[in-house]
Amino acid sequence: MTDPVRATVIFYALFWAIRLNGCVRRGRQPRLRGTDWFFNVHVQPGFYDGAGKRLLRWYWMRMMIPFAVDIPIAIWIFASGRLLLLGWLIIGLCAVIHANHLISVDLAERQARPFAVPDAEQPVASITLSLTPRRLRDYSNLKFEVVLIVTTVCALVFAHDQRAGWKAAAFLIYMHAGFVYAKYAIVAWRTDHTEVHEARRRFYLANCDWCRALLTAQLVAKVNIVVWLVITVVSTVIVEIKRKQLARLSARVQPVTLPDLLRQSEIARWPVCYQPSAPLLMLKGARGYSINLANARALVGIAYVTGFVLLGNVL
Numbered sequence: 001m002t003d004p005v006r007a008t009v010i011f012y013a014l015f016w017a018i019r020l021n022g023c024v025r026r027g028r029q030p031r032l033r034g035t036d037w038f039f040n041v042h043v044q045p046g047f048y049d050g051a052g053k054r055l056l057r058w059y060w061m062r063m064m065i066p067f068a069v070d071i072p073i074a075i076w077i078f079a080s081g082r083l084l085l086l087g088w089l090i091i092g093l094c095a096v097i098h099a100n101h102l103i104s105v106d107l108a109e110r111q112a113r114p115f116a117v118p119d120a121e122q123p124v125a126s127i128t129l130s131l132t133p134r135r136l137r138d139y140s141n142l143k144f145e146v147v148l149i150v151t152t153v154c155a156l157v158f159a160h161d162q163r164a165g166w167k168a169a170a171f172l173i174y175m176h177a178g179f180v181y182a183k184y185a186i187v188a189w190r191t192d193h194t195e196v197h198e199a200r201r202r203f204y205l206a207n208c209d210w211c212r213a214l215l216t217a218q219l220v221a222k223v224n225i226v227v228w229l230v231i232t233v234v235s236t237v238i239v240e241i242k243r244k245q246l247a248r249l250s251a252r253v254q255p256v257t258l259p260d261l262l263r264q265s266e267i268a269r270w271p272v273c274y275q276p277s278a279p280l281l282m283l284k285g286a287r288g289y290s291i292n293l294a295n296a297r298a299l300v301g302i303a304y305v306t307g308f309v310l311l312g313n314v315l
Contacts, residue, residue, distance in 0.1 A: 007225045012086040038112040040255040062104040155219045167315045179208045
């Protein structure tokens, strides 16, 4: 077994451990604020002894959907001996897991609203909006960006002439661009300017920057697999500690229902729609979240994913 194949198998095994920990964490989220809450829905007393028990069970079962996707594909990959495909499987599963969780939580909350405390989800009477737009450069460190650009350019200039080296460089650069796009989307994501949402936003942005730094490090020098394992384990522990801090902060803040100023519930059509009148990437309709294809970031994201698949096939 070659080093790349061995590294891919090891990271797939580590990915399973991280996923199982994520399932435990997500399984606790419905009652994060206590037994009077089901996610962000303030439910009536005795909810978890009746309908809540069924909704909670279905929520837990939906968390198993990524495993139903993963296991048959992984069996085929191991049986065929094409173990490098495990890397692509990990990338695809990351998208499936996050999308599944987003849809599942939204569905669970909609199912729980008939059992909410009366008038608990009435929209707030007044809101304060900031007229200062969020900009990517306001959430970026200039020195960090300069270091990444300089090291990346130097790595490309002094890259090896071997074809395999350029393949790896092209793949790493494309992934780097993907994390830049993710940062842009996170900054542009429209939420209120509360301490909780800003802390969560900066947490996601820090994760993107950390991944970009690791991609640049791999581009500059071939990092030993043992070093990568140590970095992965330490990073996972740090991320989980920060995630628990955010969870405690969120639990102390009572969620509020914002008025639907853009009439999202009326114009959104699941799973995709085209609504130029609503300048949002994601619209929250009656049946869940919908991707607004009239938003430029949505089109860029679709183009990026398409390019990622094509690049993988070419390389």
